Amino acid sequence: SQKIEQNSEALNIxxxxxxxxxxxxxxxxxxxxxxxxxxxxxxxxxxxxxxxNEKEKRKERLKVTFDTTLKQSLFxxxxxxxxxxxxxxxxxxxGRRALTFGSGTRLQVQP
Amino acid sequence: NAGVTQTPKFxxxxxxxxxxxxxxxxxxxxxxxxxxxxxxxxxxxxYYSASEGTTDKGEVPNxxxxxxxxxxxxxxxxxxxxxxxxxxxxxxxxxxxxxxxxFFGQGTRLTVV
Numbered sequence: 001s002q003k004i005e006q007n008s009e010a011l012n013i014x015x016x017x018x019x020x021x022x023x024x025x026x027x028x029x030x031x032x033x034x035x036x037x038x039x040x041x042x043x044x045x046x047x048x049x050x051x052x053n054e055k056e057k058r059k060e061r062l063k064v065t066f067d068t069t070l071k072q073s074l075f076x077x078x079x080x081x082x083x084x085x086x087x088x089x090x091x092x093x094x095g096r097r098a099l100t101f102g103s104g105t106r107l108q109v110q111p
Numbered sequence: 112n113a114g115v116t117q118t119p120k121f122x123x124x125x126x127x128x129x130x131x132x133x134x135x136x137x138x139x140x141x142x143x144x145x146x147x148x149x150x151x152x153x154x155x156x157x158y159y160s161a162s163e164g165t166t167d168k169g170e171v172p173n174x175x176x177x178x179x180x181x182x183x184x185x186x187x188x189x190x191x192x193x194x195x196x197x198x199x200x201x202x203x204x205x206x207x208x209x210x211x212x213x214f215f216g217q218g219t220r221l222t223v224v
Contacts, residue, residue: 008151031209031210032209032210034212034213036213041218042217042218043115043201043203043215043216043217043218044154044201044213044215045215046212046213046214049210049211049212089153089154091154091213093209096156096169096170097159097161097167097208097209098142098144098156098159098169098208098209099144099156099209099213100156100170101146101153101154101155102153103151103152103153104153
C-alpha cells in the first residue's frame with residue numbers, strides 16, 4: 001500500500017546533539033517534499049521544502065536530504081536546544097494535487 | 112499579520128447537528144485546504160480548493176461539504192455531525208498546490224457527543 005512513514009516513537013536527545021528524523025515513503029515519486037514543525041495545540045509551521053532534483057537543503061541549524069532512490073528524507077537539527085522540542089511532520093505529493101502528511105515524530109531535547 | 116484565521120476555536124456538537132467552520136486568509140493565496148488531525152493518524156486532507164471557484168475531494172471527504180466563497184474564504188460544513196467527526200480541524204492556504212509552503216490556522220477542536 002502507499003504510505004508515508006515517520007517514526008511514531010518519540011526521539012529523546014541531549015541538548016547540543018544533532019537530532020535526525022526520518023521520513024520514508026513507498027510507491028510515490030514526489031517532486032517536492034516539505035518539513036513542518038507542530039507545537040501542542042497549534043497548527044503546523046513550515047520549515048523547509050526540497051525538490052526532487054536537490055540532494056540537500058539547509059536553513060540555519062536545519063538540514064534536509066532527499067534520496068529519491070532510497071525513497072527517504074532525513075531532517076537534521078544541529079546543536080539542538082530544548083526549544084526545538086516539538087512534533088516534526090514530513091509532507092509530500094502522492095499523486096493528489098495537495099500535500100499528504102506523515103503522522104509525525106515527536107522530538108524531546110533534554111537540557 | 113493575521114495569516115489564516117479559523118473560527119470557532121472550540122465547539123461541542125450533539126450527534127445530528129450541523130455547523131460550519133469558517134476560514135479566511137489575508138495573503139492573497141490561490142489554494143486553500145481543510146485537514147483533520149486525529150491522534151496517531153497525522154493530518155488527513157478533507158477537501159481542497161486549487162483556486163477561487165474550484166473545490167476537490169481529498170482523502171476523507173465523506174460527511175463534509177465545502178464552499179470557496181471568494182479568494183479569501185473557504186468554509187467547511189458538517190451537515191449531520193457524527194462522533195467519528197470528533198477531531199481537530201485545520202485550514203491552510205498556499206500560493207500553489209504542492210510547490211509552495213502552506214500556512215495553517217490555529218485549528219478548531221470539535222467534539223461530537
